[in-house]
Amino acid sequence: MGNSPAWRFYLLGGTVAVVVCALLPYGLTRDGLYSLIGMSSAAAAFAAAARCRGAVGLLWLLMGIGQLSAALGDALWTYYDHIAHVDPFPSPADGLYLLQYPIVAVALLMLARHHRSPGDREARLDAAILIVGLVLPYWVLVIAPSIGGYDSALEEAITLSYPLGDVLLLAALVRLLAASHARTPSGRMVTVALVLVMAGDVIFVLDEEGVSTTAVGVLPFLTSYLIWGAAALHPSAADLLRAAPETAPSFTTRRLVTLTAVVLLAPGTLIAQLTFGFELSAWPVSITSVLLFVLVVARMAIMLRRLQDQARRLDEIARTDTLTGLPNRRTLDAQLVRAYERAARDGTPISLALLDLDRFKLFNDTHGHQAGDELLAGAATAWSLVITNADMLARYGGEEFVLLMPGRGLEDAEHLLAALRVVTPQGQTFSAGLALWDGRETPLELLRRADTALYAAKEAGRDRAVRAAPAVRNVTALPAAGNNL
Template sequence: MNGSRAWRAYLLAGAAGMAVFVLLPYGMPRDVACVLGGLAAVTAMLCSVARRRGGAVLPWTLLLLGQLAMTAGDALWVYYQHVAGTDPFPSAADGFYLLEYPLVAAALFTLVRRRRPSGDREAWLDGAIVAVGLALPYWVLLGPDPGGHDSVLTRVITLGYPVGDMLLLAGLAVVLTVTGARTPALRMIVAALGFLLAGDVLFVLVDDPAGLALPVDVLPYLLSYLLWGAAALHPSAADLLRAGTEPVTFLTPRRLLVLTAVVLLAPGTLIVQLALGFELDSWAVAIASVLLFLLVVARMAGMLRRLEEQARRLDEIARTDTLTGLPNRRTMDAQLAREYERAARDAVPLTLALIDLDRFKRFNDTHGHQAGDALLSGAATAWSLALGGGDMLARYGGEEFVLLMPGRDPDGAEHLLAALRAATPQGQTFSAGLALWDGRETPLELLNRADTALYAAKEAGRGRTERAAPGGGRLSGAPVRDAAG
């Protein structure tokens, strides 16, 4: 039987067994049926572990051991009740029951850590907030009073059950907030945990289960057994550790609503106790409130860091050309305005060149647009390595670049352009128009003069640099000696 049929057959058989279980009389038949249900889950999980390879073996092995401990506790309890005729507390059965909690919790945290190896700090904080918020009312309303027992061991065992439930609650909260519980197997594991916790709650609240028409004190445990086994047999059990790609750390409206409701459980618990006249659990409420406050502050700090990082990235994207990694036109315009102020203040030359790769359209048509993009990116990288510390190269659009050279006169600028021309990759050439700021013209006028000189260089045969005469006069200068074509 393949995996897609095995888990369905297991569920159908389990549903039939549950129907029979409800009809059984209270006492030994029902208790033995619980043991058989646990053994069925152990068998299904054992089959799953035997088929698994790699990292998925560990969490399934831990879940198997947890279910085995629970089943062993059920078997011992049947022996005490119906064979030995005693009801000892604490007993070895309690030891097995309590052993299940850390084993299952370890499995949950293992699969969460494996599914999110990079670590989503905000998601983990959300899980901690949910766990603390839900643990408080559980402890206040259902937590036992260990002071009513004389033996230290009895006190430890008595406290062990609510502490174990809170451990599972923390694991369940982290699974839901960090992983999103996307696969069917993981959803069934989450449901099994929910039934297990519900069974512990009903066990505390139901005083006389023998007088009830339905075995509500035992049904949640049997449902958890059924879901453990179905999850283990489901085909998606092999993908239990598959890293999730869905965003789970964004503060969506639903997540914000859940976190708000959970945080309000602390004052809400106190209000309920005051309104109903219950004894106040001041220490529990105070400790939970402090923990929730610190977790919420940490969550807010994480959100601020994320927003700052996103703002920094957006600013970088807005200032950078995505293809070449060079500053874009907007950044160049801002830098040019700053260099204007510096040149006027310090009385130093400011030279600007417009650079245009020659016959770029023909290169694109011949070699393809991807090759054209590679040429632009390679040229930008090669030219950047030849620049001095104060020079700035920016992509101005298409195959056109702007080179801002504060502190360089036209002769020095031409030497730098010659070095850039020699570094141009794939044997390509470029034409350049060079303009020296006259101390009066606007940045747009300076760029227009450089653009006019660039077109003159193109018309003169390409692969050369032309200087723009001050004030838009006629062009002067000679071809660069290493000009090509």
Template sequence: MNGSRAWRVYLLGGVAALVVFALLPYGMPRDVMCVLSGLVTVAVMWRSAARRRGDAALPWTLLMLAQVTMAAGDALWVYYEYIAGTDPFPSAADGLYLAQYPIVAAALFMLVRRRRSPGDRDAWLDGAIVVVGLALPYWVLISPGLGGYGSVLAEAIALSYPVGDVLLLAGLAGVLTMTRARTPALRMIVVAVVCLLAGDVIFVLADDPAALALPIDVMPYLLSYLFWGAAALHPSAADLLRTGPEPITPVTTRRLLGLTAVVLLAPGTSVVCFALGLHPRTLAVATASAVLFVLVVTRMAGMLRRLGEQARLLDEIARTDVLTGLPNRRTLDAQLTREYERAAREAAPLALALIDLDRFKRFNDTRGHQAGDALLAGAATAWSLALGGGGMLARYGGEEFVLLIPGRDLDEAEHLLAALRAVTPEQQTFSAGLALWDHRETPLELLRRADTALYAAKEAGRARTVRAEPSHRASPVSG
């Protein structure tokens, strides 16, 4: 029988068994059926674990071991109740029941660790918020049913069950908040854990299970058996650990609403207790509220930090040419304005060169556009290294670059251009138009004079620098 059919047959058979179980009278036959259900689940999960290889086998093996302890606990419970005639609580059966909690939690955390980047701090915070938020109403709900036992051992065992449930809540919160790969097998694992938690709550709250018309105290545990086995048989069980770490957790509207609802559980629990006339459990509510407050503030701080990093990144992208990594024209305009102000304030020279790679179109057509891009990027890198701190190089557009040279006259600027020409990659040459600001003209007029000089260099045979004609306005700084 193939996997896609086997899990459906198992699921239908399990539903039929649940109907039969519900019709049985309270007593040994019903409890024996619980044991048999657990053994069937163990056999199914053993088959699934045996078919896995490597890391994929480990979580299924752990989940199978958890069901072994559960089924063994059921068997011991039947023995104490009907054969030995003793009270099953507290007993070795409780030890077996309690053993399943850390085993299931370990398997769940293994899934989270494999599917989530360890550096995704926000996802871990979301998981912690969910655990604390859900643990509070759970504790308020079951705590009245705890205590009043005749021995310290019984008290300790009774308290161990909610501790185990918190472990399961932590694993469940991790799966729900830190993984987005919702395979059918993973969904059924989540349902199985929820059934197990629901069973613990109902078991504590049900005063007299024998008086119930339906076995609602045991039915959630049988449902968990059913979904454990169905998850193990489903074809997607093999994909449980196949994918790598997921990207950083996004703050979606759905996630934000979910976290808001969880945080509101703390004050909501107090309101419900007050409305029903119950003891408000002030200490538990206050502690949970304080922890939630710290977690939410930490989460918000992380969001603000990430927004700041994204804003800086966007600003850098907006100011930088993607191909060459040089400042783009927008950054050049801003820098040119600043250099104008400084040169005017200090009465210092300011030179500007417009550089154009010679015969770049022919290079592109002959060698290909990827080679052309590599030439542009390589030239930008080589020129930047040669410049050091001697000027600002920016990409102007296409194969044109602008070199802004503050504090140097035309002779010094021309020597700097000669140094750039010597390191141009691929034995390529460039033409340059060089202009000196007259302390009166606008940046656009300065660029226009440099562009006219560049055109003259092209006309004169390329691979040279031509100085721009002096501005018609009088200049206070001599070039």
């Protein structure tokens, strides 16, 4: 959790102060201590801003301003209630409280922006699904019951501004959690503090029995101040913008379960209202259901597109040699079949050469395997620049390559091999066995003839191309015609 003791001392001393504040009777002393705890949280955030500087410092500065705004609201509320003896609601104290929401939301969105990943589009959609789904019960349980019944429009507007501010904080927090892969202790504490702020606001808005002035009502806000201050003093406060690994997004079981549960909140809300006889929230549920449907379809479309891209890449990997980037033997076999069919239909020749880099083992032993890999890749690149689109160069295995040349006779094929010899890198040479398809032999038989010719080229001194002997066919002799009489 970090070696610096400052955050531990703050957390320990703050816990004592929070407990004392919660146990004190409602009055000037309790609310004064309440304001001091809030001020200490803002001071810790400003200290983190001064210590971190740069972009991280700006984030802590914004959060510190948000905390200070709330703490000044506490102090002003205390003045109105206990010194001026006037009703603090509504008052300028509410303006200071409400100022905290957009400032902290901006900080969270900045943090989410720095934690973007290759799957940021999916993260944004997941965040949108969570926000839309969670706002519905918040509307039904908190916002809708708070509409109407106030002495003035200002009182109603300020009361409703708190849950709407919570919706803004919730949206920013969900966006951050959906995008972030860097989970630091400081970041986790900030998350807990924000949840406590929203919980305290729910108690405040739904308060009908004066609970918000008791320990139950003040504890969420006090604990939020305490945890936020500890997060600012924690050594990991400087790591809020730590770069996350650039990994492709994974649709985990936990994320699937979470999204499923949130999507089911819309029909679940309607079912609960029907079951217990509550007033139906038909329009909110309908609008939410439509939005969730569109978002889920968009999420599925992106996931399907990603799966298709992955399948395409896997297919390319399965058909390509990873070292040279050339087609592998599997692709060569398929191409041979297609070339046979085309040649049989059009009556065109097919030449095939089996190439082998000369003394490759000696080159490897002398220069190392990495240099050997570079030679193979370099040869593949240089040869690929010489051949035409109709030809196909594939890696057969080891230092052996196959050059398939549809439409070329033996002389034309030998000219192409001579051109390849010129561009072979690092002064190396190759031997080649060259075979012309006879129109009947199988791909394996054609490769065998080329391989036999390759061995002949090696035995003849290397650095040359040798034509394969014509294919030999076993013909069973027919009995001579004659008179058996």
